[in-house]
Amino acid sequence: MAGRLSTTPPTGVAGENPAVRWRAWALDLDGVIWRGRRTIPGAPEAVARLRRRGDRVVFVTNNSARTPVQVVETLAAHRVTAGVDEVVTSSLAAATLIRPGETVLVVGGPGVRAAVAGAGAEVVDAVALARAGTRRAPTCDAVVVGITPDFDYAVLTLALGAVDAGARLIATNDDPTFPVADGIAPGNGALVAAVERATGRRAVVAGKPHEAMAVLVRAALGAPPAGEPATSGSEATTPIPGAVMVGDRPDTDGLFARRAGLAFALVLSGVTTASDLPVEPQPDVVAADLAGVVESAVGDHAGDP
Amino acid sequence: MAGRLSTTPPTGVAGENPAVRWRAWALDLDGVIWRGRRTIPGAPEAVARLRRRGDRVVFVTNNSARTPVQVVETLAAHRVTAGVDEVVTSSLAAATLIRPGETVLVVGGPGVRAAVAGAGAEVVDAVALARAGTRRAPTCDAVVVGITPDFDYAVLTLALGAVDAGARLIATNDDPTFPVADGIAPGNGALVAAVERATGRRAVVAGKPHEAMAVLVRAALGAPPAGEPATSGSEATTPIPGAVMVGDRPDTDGLFARRAGLAFALVLSGVTTASDLPVEPQPDVVAADLAGVVESAVGDHAGDP
Structure with missing residues (x-):
């Protein structure tokens, strides 16, 4: 379940795995951390692994119903620790x-x-x-x-x-x-x-894959807040080096990643299955689940402190 | 209020008023017979005038909520006599x-x-x-x-x-x-x-201006039931000679008339006002209200028994 399935041709040096450079993570919730009421196996441990390494982690959801505090509580129920300022919801995006x-x-x-x-x-x-x-x-x-x-x-x-x-x-x-x-x-x-x-x-x-959410997530990931606005078109904005969106929906998460200037890691633990591949926009990495993506980024390549 | 405002160039002999040939009438309700709870002045008398002449009258409504019996009762409350088989609703069209x-x-x-x-x-x-x-x-x-x-x-x-x-x-x-x-x-x-x-x-x-309703209304107006199906495109089907749709909305009643093969009489007693003119599809007659249309058809031209 947790293995890395494939990568697209690397964008840097031939043969390079793009995931090894990721140090800022925007994580979708439904289909990545949980599915319905069930915790996706390995997801809590994967987030903990990123935190041990000191990576920046932001939780991004189109679900507008919950407040950030409620999202933090729900994450805790799935054994994922998060701060309120690490949560970006479509309600917060709409409020901008x-x-x-x-x-x-x-x-x-x-x-x-x-x-x-x-x-x-x-x-x-x-x-x-x-x-x-x-x-x-x-x-x-x-x-x-x-x-x-x-x-x-x-x-x-x-x-x-x-x-x-x-x-x-x-x-x-x-x-x-x-x-x-x-x-x-x-x-x-x-x-x-x-x-x-x-x-x-x-x-x-406001929400994924639209502009208001892109502006919020870029800011949460530490991108320059001004001077590089996200575009509302389908073209990529200025990329944030080392930043990735992990999600289960190419049409929202993937498009959002492209618009917000993030790499896109597609996980098959949500609505997209292996039989749906290939998808557009083309992911930088496809993995069974978040644990697989994190293994690809942290595993043998970069060491795991 | 009840005068005929204008006609488009006649389709027959130069100078002819197309309304004089109308003997089969499809009447929209809201904006033609009543507006909200108010009876449109002259409408009950205009319907009675058509009935005295022996014209065929059908009441056509996109309101699906009422049964034909309830529509007959509502018409009666507005002093218009109608039989249940003279009522065509979008619910009846959907049921086909x-x-x-x-x-x-x-x-x-x-x-x-x-x-x-x-x-x-x-x-x-x-x-x-x-x-x-x-x-x-x-x-x-x-x-x-x-x-x-x-x-x-x-x-x-x-x-x-x-x-x-x-x-x-x-x-x-x-x-x-x-x-x-x-x-x-x-x-x-x-x-x-x-x-x-x-x-x-x-x-x-199903309802105006779509095909299921056109088939029902053509049948109710006495058109050949088969062999001349209404089209679902915007082109006119085989016209029914002497048949007219009276309504207040070019985008539903007018389009419907064209598709069902009826002439179109636009009344300004509903949502369309004189300042909206000209409209598409082009009406055969524009009048202030139903009384004006009937006067145009029956008045001096054809005699009023």
Whole structure:
């Protein structure tokens, strides 16, 4: 399970394994650290191995529902130690699109509300408003849509009214589905699609593979904060030497890595399987799981202190 | 209010008013007979005038929520007499895409459930199922999505599961919004967009301006039922001589008229105003309201028995 499967042709010296230079790690959560409620074997030990070496580690998730503190608690339950400032969520990315003092209608969970409040904005909770029978939201500067099981027609009506009255439309992420214990569940992309269709507007999406998340992750990995903005196109931005994104989805994690200037290590412990290969964008390394990627980077090549 | 505003250049003899030949009428409801709860002035009298002349009248609505009996009752409340067999709804159109004996997950109101049951299918009520806490629908042949204020994340999850397991995805209609007393509300198009995004499938849409509705309305207006199928493209099918669609939306009613082989009379008593003119498809007649269209057809030109 933990072996390195393959690498693409190295970008440096012929025959070189690109992983040996990685010292800054952006780790996706679902499909990399856990899958549903199950810890992916070897993942906690792999993270610990990187920490022993003094590598920088950042946890990156498109799940907007949890606050960073809740993500840290969930990581701890999977035997992974993390600091709150090592967690980057799509809610935090969405909050960078909000200005202090703005009034924001939030369709979403605690993670979105906390992030928007943390940006200095006034939060109007669409779910609470709808439950109270309110059909029309107060005037808002923006609507932020994140995944919530409380999404319903009344909430959609409030979002439509706010956007129709001039509010900007922001989505934490646009994943169409996400994996659950017994299959897949509708993702935030589905909720955003409903709001977009009703309003006739396109949402600005914050999470992977989009720009707001790229800016946050680059900063968390120690890249120069200014002067090298992530692009919103598909071209790579200025690469961060020695930085890698580890994820299970080429269409989000891989595209995100390219846009944020990171190498991309694809793991087959999530939604992508060996039968899906080859994939685009082309990964720098493909491994069975995080343990395999870390072994490739740390193992025999660089020594393991 | 009731005057005829203009006609496009006549298609027959130079100077001829095309309306004088209309003897079969497909009438949109919202924006033609009523607007919200208000009866549009002159509309009941205009319908009565057509009936006195012996014209064929069919009422055509994309609103899937009501059964034909409920539509007849609503028309009666607006002082318009109609028979149940004179009502064509998008639910009835959707039901033509269902085969007897099929099992159908219905996301929608009484109109959809009644129409699907009327097609000889077994109805599985997604809202009732979700309210009972069921997260996975039984195996279904099709999912039919129609507007319902009970739409929520649990219902969306059931629809995703059914389509993911192989069910066909059918939408009664895809209007993004519909008018309500204090503005606009999310239309079925928004609910369908959520299901489409989650499932990655495109729904077959039944209502105006799509094919299933065109087939039903042509039949109701007395066109040959076979041999001249409505097209799904934008080209006109074989025209029905003397038949007209009266509606307030060029993008649904006008396009529908062209596809179903009907003339198109645009009324300005709904969402389209004089400042929106000219519109595409080009109407054969533009009038302030239904009374104006009927006056144009019946008035001085043809005599009024």
